[in-house]
Amino acid sequence: MFAYDAQLAAAAQAPPQSIPGVLQLLQTIDNTCVDGDGLKWFDWLYLQVTQAVETRVAAGGFNDSAWLAELDVQFAKLYFNALNAALTNAACPGCWAAMFSCRDQNRIARIQFALAGMNAHINHDLPLAVVATCKATNTAPQHGTPQYNDYTAINSTLDALIDTAKQTLNVRLLGDPLPAVSHLEDLIAGWDLAAARESAWNVAEGLWQDAPVASSILMDTIDGLTTVIGKALLVPVP
Helix, strand or coil: CCCCHHHHHHHHCCCCCCHHHHHHHHHHHHHHCCCCCHHHHHHHHHHHHHHHHHHHHHHCCCCCHHHHHHHHHHHHHHHHHHHHHHHCCCCCCHHHHHHHCCCCCCCCEHHHHHHHHHHHHHHHHHHHHHHHHHHHHCCCCCCCCHHHHHHHHCHHHHHHHHHHHHHHCCCECCCCCCCCCCCHHHHHHCCCHHHHHHHHHHHHHHHHHCCHHHHHHHHHHHHHHHHHHHHHHCCCCC
16 A cells, blocks of 8 residues: 555564663654555554553552553554554454555544544454563452452553644644534544443453453454444545
8 A cells, every 4th residue: 555565564574572672663754654654643642542552551559560561562563563554464353454454545534543543442452452561470450359459550641642732643644634514523532541441441351251262252342342433433524
């Protein structure tokens, strides 16, 4: 779709193992993508989110900062894996394919790409990342644990970034103004990060308890539902 797609695929082929590595790869993707690539605007927002998480983890004040750092890395790996898969024609979750397939559509607003990416990443990827993090740290995804309390403690920081992005990215892909009235206002207003993260934690608890076959069926269902939401978020603005 873009001349630099092979370069992006190569960059995402070996996911980083630390938050600084995640930030470096997100910055590489941001620097590589042109403004007319919808991927740039999800990646831009994700970069802001990861920087904010790194700052809060470094500042301390959490029950288990190491757990949050591990979650950040496990979470990012799923995005990089999906990007590499999509760019190399490998199997890619439908919710990610919905965004990657229309990266060059100029009638879609930057905020639509940013939220569609967040939709895929949180609703589909975050439960898997929570489970992977718990396995790596010998913990369990349960409400009321120190890890859950840390997980929810960063919601206010992330919500503030999303609110800023809703203003900053509220233009068409190439930066030209949107019409005064469109369906986009309702879409933007209806997307709630904290609610999506709480739902992701609940799914992680289910995955933790389910047998592998049941977990696979659950994730297929979530991918289908998340794909529908993603396509709705990406309806072009007239």
